[in-house]
Amino acid sequence: MSEPSAGTGKVVVNRAMSLDGFIAAPGHRMDWGGGRPLAHFVAPEDFAEIAAATGAMLIGRRTWDVGSKMEAENPGSVDYPFSGPFFLLTHRPPEPPEPGVTILSGDIGEAVATALNAAGGKDLEILGADVAGQCLERGLVDEILVYVLPVLLGDGIPFSSPALTRVDLEPLSSARSGDATILRFRVRN
Numbered sequence: 001m002s003e004p005s006a007g008t009g010k011v012v013v014n015r016a017m018s019l020d021g022f023i024a025a026p027g028h029r030m031d032w033g034g035g036r037p038l039a040h041f042v043a044p045e046d047f048a049e050i051a052a053a054t055g056a057m058l059i060g061r062r063t064w065d066v067g068s069k070m071e072a073e074n075p076g077s078v079d080y081p082f083s084g085p086f087f088l089l090t091h092r093p094p095e096p097p098e099p100g101v102t103i104l105s106g107d108i109g110e111a112v113a114t115a116l117n118a119a120g121g122k123d124l125e126i127l128g129a130d131v132a133g134q135c136l137e138r139g140l141v142d143e144i145l146v147y148v149l150p151v152l153l154g155d156g157i158p159f160s161s162p163a164l165t166r167v168d169l170e171p172l173s174s175a176r177s178g179d180a181t182i183l184r185f186r187v188r189n
Helices: 044-052 061-073 108-118 129-137
Strands: 011-018 022-024 054-060 086-089 101-104 123-127 143-149 168-177 180-188
Touching: 011 129, 044 054, 044 168, 054 061, 054 108, 054 129, 061 086, 061 129, 086 108, 101 108, 108 123, 108 129, 123 129, 143 168
Parallel strands: 011 123, 011 143, 054 086, 054 123, 086 101
Antiparallel strands: 011 022, 143 180, 168 180
16 A cells, blocks of 8 residues: 555644545535445455554644534544544533543644654654644644545635645555545655
């Protein structure tokens, strides 16, 4: 499939995207139409391989809230075969506190360093448009992994903010996985 992590502890922006470049539908919905989660599109063995290479996740508050709402409305819809630590980057901690979730705020570089250290030599997965943009702006990202899904949304949350300055990428791999195409790029810093 792709170049799996070999215990190198990379910082990886992980995103699903419609063919027309949106990472979520209007209203930040990430069900990809008809209540279908990402796992519906990606081959289970590829999904499991990527999750196994992931040691920790750093997630933005909006993405966390959307995922929590999706899970509440449709249990199992955000099921990802991952068992490492979760770090939520926010200035508004959830009430009540989420068990097993470490709240981080402040400098993005310190948050990435904390979460990467907790990943134990595996990859740190970055989820959330704002957090990913901050990480890219600061040169903290090693790779970008994109699941391109066979859907046109027409509107929604774009892959990157118009405020993001140019980031040069080196293509590493592309592979079909179920109904999705997985693209992997190295960030040239």
